Amino acid sequence: MKIKQYRTQFIQELAPFYDAYEAESFFYLILEDKFRLRQIDLALNHELTFTDKDFVLLDSILEQLKKEIPIQYLLGKTSFYGLDFEVNENVLIPRPETEELVEWIINDNAALDKTKKLKILDIGTGSGCIAVSLAKNLPNSDVYAIDVSKKALETAKRNAINNKVEITFMFKNILDLEILKYDYDIIVSNPPYVRELEKEEIKKNVLDYEPHLALFVKDNDALIFYKKIAGLAKKNLLPNGQLYFEINQYLGKEMTNLLEEMNFENIDLRKDIYDNYRMISCKVSKKQ
Template structure:
């Protein structure tokens, strides 16, 4: 088994450059193998047991499974988070949401922040680790996601209060949070044709999709909760579906929120919407 053979097996799925990058990620994450190690014959020098592990990993990759699930690791905001099938893989673009929340709450001595739909816990843990004065809580309806999020928090040393809670049936809290942050499901079924098969076939649909006739389902529920659960002046911060940015701003305005703003990402795409109680 050689490195060139490995990436060529994946080239039909990923293309040459990405196939090489995927193989290097697997070799690094599973065996601590650097590019120098690879060039010097590290793959050929693997033990029979490690060769079997690599063979199993390659089989999963050839079936279209995301490399993050195969290695059990995903980078986010300078840290490595554990991931597994059943939890959404953290995306680099979501790091911007953490930066936004941090900036909006920077002047508060001990801001209380809630992350709704925490998944792997990447947002909640990042906010808690970047400033230990923050009091961070996180909700998810999935027991599997909560288990992974708790494992990440424990391994990284993040103080986060995780709670099993359905965002569509939130409690009637009053003046509890300085900021609520969420990257909820926001992809409509009709958008599936434009998605990569490794996402459709492997990532949890519970964390991805909303009904075609109600694309703002989770945003409306979370914003409704925020109307009474946010403290006066508290912030609501969403990652959004760019297709519905205008509808999002209109809905938040109709619900009484102020200082509504949609923020573009580095690619010029509408990525996050913020507003204030």
């Protein structure tokens, strides 16, 4: 069968699970990853064909996609802020909204005095996408990263190596800490923030396959990680230090109130590309 014909069949079989645009994007991701063929190659040569061995591989991937296993897990990688990252069932798949948070931090700090070395901490690093991207784009910085999952840290370490950056990784449960080991110029976190009551809004490919440890919090204590991290930031941020969070889109007001009550300054709540309140930053004028 010609590749062009199989492409049509592939999209049709995924129709009950994904829209045609998404199914087509999956096909071309697989085509490039497994066969080193690009969309333009297929457009220029309609006669390209698959071997029987190729069909076995493609059909296997197709069946897993029908179970709504994320394409990123099937390929074992994804792209984030222009970098390649390994992903697996132990880490969340990085989202475009998180890229916006990284962009915000870089824009705020890229023009700083290059003689000053920034000390940055990423709490709940997962795949390491935030820490690695900051280390790559703010080269005059020492980046540290914490996670409660040893397997996630193993993945993050590989991503740091593959992207040629140095990061100090620490295996810690942030909820158990009373003070951090070092002081920092920047603390950033994308902690668990999805409430149990919001599970019905979560797509099957996320709910069934991505790690719940990194996703969910109890309905009656949805800001548990933010309270803890903000409290640590008060103790461990250097003068004029910055705190950045990715947040639950429904809890922007609550997050603003929390940071105001804790006497943070320059609180800035922002929307993402989807017009949701998804990130917030603040500062401390002096170390507490």
